[in-house]
Amino acid sequence: MSNLLEVHKVVKKYGDYVALNEVSLNVPKGSIYGLLGPNGAGKTSLIRIINQITMPDSGEVILDGEKLQPKHVQTIGYLPEERGLYSTMKVGEQCLYLAQMKGLSKAEAKKQLDYWFDRLGIQGWWNKKIQELSKGMAQKIQFVVCVLHKPKLLILDEPFSGFDPVNANVIKDEILALKEQGSTIIFSTHRMESVEELCDHISLIHKSNKLIEGKVGDVKRQFRTNSFEVGILTNNVEGLMFDITQKFTVSPANFKSLNDDLKLNIQIGNAAPNELLNILTQRGQVTHFVEKIPSINDIFIQTVTENKI
Amino acid sequence: MNIISLIIKREFIAKVRNKSFVVMTFLSPLLFVAVAFFIGYLSSMKAETKRIAIHDETGLFASDFLKENKKGGEYRYLNLSEISVSALKDSIAKENFSGLLVIPKTDSEKELESKIEFISNNSPSISFIENTQDVIASKITKINLEKAKLDTLAIEKAQAAVNIHLAKASGEESLKGLNEIKIGIGGAFGYLIMMFIIIYGNMVMRSVIEEKTNRIIEIIISSVKPFDLMIGKIVGTSLAGILQFMIWAIIGLGLMFAASAFFGVNVGPTARISPELMQSAQQELSGTAQMYIAELWNLPILSIIIGFVVYFIGGYFLYSSFYAAIGAAVDNQTDSQQFLLPIIMPLILSVYIGFFTVVNDPHGSVAVIFSMIPLTSPIVMLMRIPFGVPWWQIAISVSLLFATFFLVVWFAAKIYRVGILMYGKKPTWKELYKWLKY
Numbered sequence: 211m212s213n214l215l216e217v218h219k220v221v222k223k224y225g226d227y228v229a230l231n232e233v234s235l236n237v238p239k240g241s242i243y244g245l246l247g248p249n250g251a252g253k254t255s256l257i258r259i260i261n262q263i264t265m266p267d268s269g270e271v272i273l274d275g276e277k278l279q280p281k282h283v284q285t286i287g288y289l290p291e292e293r294g295l296y297s298t299m300k301v302g303e304q305c306l307y308l309a310q311m312k313g314l315s316k317a318e319a320k321k322q323l324d325y326w327f328d329r330l331g332i333q334g335w336w337n338k339k340i341q342e343l344s345k346g347m348a349q350k351i352q353f354v355v356c357v358l359h360k361p362k363l364l365i366l367d368e369p370f371s372g373f374d375p376v377n378a379n380v381i382k383d384e385i386l387a388l389k390e391q392g393s394t395i396i397f398s399t400h401r402m403e404s405v406e407e408l409c410d411h412i413s414l415i416h417k418s419n420k421l422i423e424g425k426v427g428d429v430k431r432q433f434r435t436n437s438f439e440v441g442i443l444t445n446n447v448e449g450l451m452f453d454i455t456q457k458f459t460v461s462p463a464n465f466k467s468l469n470d471d472l473k474l475n476i477q478i479g480n481a482a483p484n485e486l487l488n489i490l491t492q493r494g495q496v497t498h499f500v501e502k503i504p505s506i507n508d509i510f511i512q513t514v515t516e517n518k519i
Numbered sequence: 520m521n522i523i524s525l526i527i528k529r530e531f532i533a534k535v536r537n538k539s540f541v542v543m544t545f546l547s548p549l550l551f552v553a554v555a556f557f558i559g560y561l562s563s564m565k566a567e568t569k570r571i572a573i574h575d576e577t578g579l580f581a582s583d584f585l586k587e588n589k590k591g592g593e594y595r596y597l598n599l600s601e602i603s604v605s606a607l608k609d610s611i612a613k614e615n616f617s618g619l620l621v622i623p624k625t626d627s628e629k630e631l632e633s634k635i636e637f638i639s640n641n642s643p644s645i646s647f648i649e650n651t652q653d654v655i656a657s658k659i660t661k662i663n664l665e666k667a668k669l670d671t672l673a674i675e676k677a678q679a680a681v682n683i684h685l686a687k688a689s690g691e692e693s694l695k696g697l698n699e700i701k702i703g704i705g706g707a708f709g710y711l712i713m714m715f716i717i718i719y720g721n722m723v724m725r726s727v728i729e730e731k732t733n734r735i736i737e738i739i740i741s742s743v744k745p746f747d748l749m750i751g752k753i754v755g756t757s758l759a760g761i762l763q764f765m766i767w768a769i770i771g772l773g774l775m776f777a778a779s780a781f782f783g784v785n786v787g788p789t790a791r792i793s794p795e796l797m798q799s800a801q802q803e804l805s806g807t808a809q810m811y812i813a814e815l816w817n818l819p820i821l822s823i824i825i826g827f828v829v830y831f832i833g834g835y836f837l838y839s840s841f842y843a844a845i846g847a848a849v850d851n852q853t854d855s856q857q858f859l860l861p862i863i864m865p866l867i868l869s870v871y872i873g874f875f876t877v878v879n880d881p882h883g884s885v886a887v888i889f890s891m892i893p894l895t896s897p898i899v900m901l902m903r904i905p906f907g908v909p910w911w912q913i914a915i916s917v918s919l920l921f922a923t924f925f926l927v928v929w930f931a932a933k934i935y936r937v938g939i940l941m942y943g944k945k946p947t948w949k950e951l952y953k954w955l956k957y
């Protein structure tokens with residue numbers, strides 16, 4: 211069983227509005243899976259179905275080989291986008307309570323809490339009330355709460371919002387550490403740079419439909435444009451341009467370089483990169499030759515704008 | 520089950536630790552006792568005496584009014600028949616008279632009946648007018664009787680006072696006023712339930728809204744079933760309420776006794792009568808009083824107490840579940856106002872039914888029906904129990920009550936789950952109906 215979570219043709223309607231239209235996903239075990247999509251795409255609806263907050267109208271969800279059922283809430287950790295804790299409860303008691311709700315014994319919960327509080331350097335907060343903490347501090351507590359019971363599946367909705375760069379880094383390291391320990395993480399965010407950094411797999415949901423899914427590398431390959439950024443020092447610009455425009459599509463490029471070179475974007479289509487390189491080396495000194503790899507951000511924007519219906 | 524008890528514990532502790540809860544727990548009995556003593560003080564205070572001038576041209580009535588002075592009432596009559604009416608009228612304000620009673624001279628007593636005037640700047644109280652009319656009327660009656668040559672003494676003797684004794688067919692003597700005592704006991708318990716619901720129902724609603732205002736709702740709902748959460752909240756909050764109520768009762772009684780010992784005020788009726796006291800009291804009391812007490816002990820005391828506990832819990836839980844449903848539907852308390860009236864209505868209705876219908880006919884069809892309907896049964900049935908209710912009626916009523924409770928909790932849980940998706944939207948009745956279908 212290589213997939214921890216499988217979503218099969220899930221449909222969810224609110225009245226006449228279709229929030230999820232036969233969405234299927236496969237989340238491999240031990241991966242960090244980026245769930246992407248613009249606002250209102252249906253990500254939160256899907257996450258709520260996985261958390262059994264709402265039920266799908268049709269379709270099914272398989273967790274670890276079993277159809278999703280109430281006992282599974284104890285194997286899932288959920289950090290909702292909507293952050294909040296009982297504001298008048300003390301931090302320690304609150305964490306104990308929430309951990310026990312996830313099925314931990316009191317002693318086990320205490321042990322885990324000590325471990326996490328120590329790890330994040332927040333031991334002194336035990337007797338503080340949530341209302342005395344800053345937003346970022348409360349968010350740290352919330353992160354601890356959702357990982358205390360060592361969930362097999364961790365669902366993080368915008369985990370970095372509200373954190374300063376230092377704390378965001380701390381949380382990022384913890385997420386990677388959890389992955390090392392075998393947790394599978396679903397990661398929903400708008401911040402593409404963190405997706406690039408963390409995710410192995412991504413899927414893109416737009417207008418209630420899944421448009422893209424796969425390993426990050428595969429998705430990028432699917433979106434490659436076969437164009438190269440080229441920097442070249444040459445005396446004969448006209449001759450060079452004449453040679454390459456015959457075969458390829460050329461446009462001016464803009465990248466940083468220490469040389470006073472000619473900067474070009476060259477689309478080679480189905481041709482081999484060496485074909486272009488041969489022409490270039492005959493005409494001058496090549497200082498820069500890089501394939502343009504689409505960023506997740508590019509893919510996101512391109513897909514969403516293309517599918518504007 | 521484990522999770523429910525966890526929720527109950529948290530709700531109870533959260534409520535009990537709340538500062539306003541602690542303050543109110545200890546402040547309320549003080550306030551209550553203070554108000555009780557203030558009212559007692561006010562009613563025991565002698566009203567200032569009001570002076571009434573009498574101008575009696577007949578000379579027949581002044582002496583009767585002066586007799587009234589000896590009774591030491593609120594009014595003090597002064598016979599000023601020598602002074603002219605116009606002079607007296609002018610001096611009402613100056614001499615600080617409350618009023619001037621003018622009895623003119625007439626040809627016949629018949630004419631006098633409608634000629635008497637009372638002049639005052641402030642309108643007099645009804646009881647004063649009635650008393651004055653009584654004094655004059657009885658005097659005129661007496662004069663009329665004498666004129667007719669009738670022996671007034673003999674007439675007085677001839678007047679009878681009848682006191683009917685009630686008896687049951689089984690032969691034992693029954694007592695008048697016992698029905699009032701029975702309804703009093705049932706009514707007091709019913710009233711207690713109503714007060715408790717009104718005070719603590721809101722607390723359940725607030726506690727259901729708590730997860731939403733704290734925005735922790737998604738974490739909670741991804742861990743527990745809304746039904747468990749609702750049950751936990753209702754039970755936890757009621758336990759806190761019962762604790763507070765008990766503390767109030769203990770402190771209140773303690774303060775009452777302490778204060779009455781200190782001030783020497785008699786607060787007897789609030790005290791419970793122990794069986795030992797009963798016996799010694801029985802020996803002292805004679806006749807009817809003894810029979811009343813004996814009759815009271817014949818009331819189904821055990822079933823009244825058990826009934827009270829069961830209906831108290833059932834009634835409170837049922838109404839709490841409605842409050843919980845409202846809490847589930849709204850985002851904050853201000854939105855809840857429109858839903859509160861339909862909850863209070865049946866509560867008021869059942870108190871009315873209790874005091875008007877059950878008193879007249881405890882086993883009539885109206886009383887029986889309303890003691891079955893879950894929303895009114897806690898109060899109406901409790902009022903009927905002292906009159907003796909067949910056990911099967913109680914069984915039906917209690918099972919209906921608890922079945923409805925679970926149904927409403929289920930309903931509230933459903934609203935709660937769907938309500939999550941409706942953040943910040945004010946619900947309407949129509950919308951609530953739509954949610955049920957999801």
